Amino acid sequence: MSAKPGSSRISRRDFVKMTTAFIGTLIGAGIGIPMIGYLFSPALRAQEEDNTWISLGPLENYPIGMPTPFSFMSRKTNGWENTAINHKMYVVRKNEEQVRVFSVICTHLGCHVTWHPDIQDYVSPCHDGHFDIMGRNISGPPPRPLDEFITKLENGNLFVTLPPFKRTA
Numbered sequence: 001m002s003a004k005p006g007s008s009r010i011s012r013r014d015f016v017k018m019t020t021a022f023i024g025t026l027i028g029a030g031i032g033i034p035m036i037g038y039l040f041s042p043a044l045r046a047q048e049e050d051n052t053w054i055s056l057g058p059l060e061n062y063p064i065g066m067p068t069p070f071s072f073m074s075r076k077t078n079g080w081e082n083t084a085i086n087h088k089m090y091v092v093r094k095n096e097e098q099v100r101v102f103s104v105i106c107t108h109l110g111c112h113v114t115w116h117p118d119i120q121d122y123v124s125p126c127h128d129g130h131f132d133i134m135g136r137n138i139s140g141p142p143p144r145p146l147d148e149f150i151t152k153l154e155n156g157n158l159f160v161t162l163p164p165f166k167r168t169a
Helices: 012-044
Strands: 053-058 068-078 081-093 099-103 114-116 121-124 129-131 137-139 148-154 157-165
Touching: 053 068, 081 157, 099 157
Parallel strands: none
Antiparallel strands: 053 157, 068 081, 081 099, 099 148, 114 121, 121 129, 129 137, 148 157
């Protein structure tokens, strides 16, 4: 049975095609829209500021006048990427109340400095950069002092916050 020319009736075959296309579109949208939201939501999420305090333990664990190494791992999520970051630092306790915490990363090329008690310097193996016990650059190519962490003392425990700040002198 075919429709007469100029008639507004549609054939059974065209009705089934349009109904199938409409239902397929609804199913596709029902599955596709949440999937697109799932895929793009990490990229659209606001980046969180990391202002948390990290405990380095009791202050008595750090001898006065001797740089003591400390390290810990943290995790950072950026969109779909999960990164484990190893933070290393030297804790220098000046007296019963004063403590400073320095990054081990040389300000020249990013090599890790090590404390040499025999010469009382941090030494960078990259280009023989030297820093004194308070992280000030004293010889070699490093352009500025070691970066320093902000610290606080609470109930005899030492805390730092990330990231370290860049010192100029």
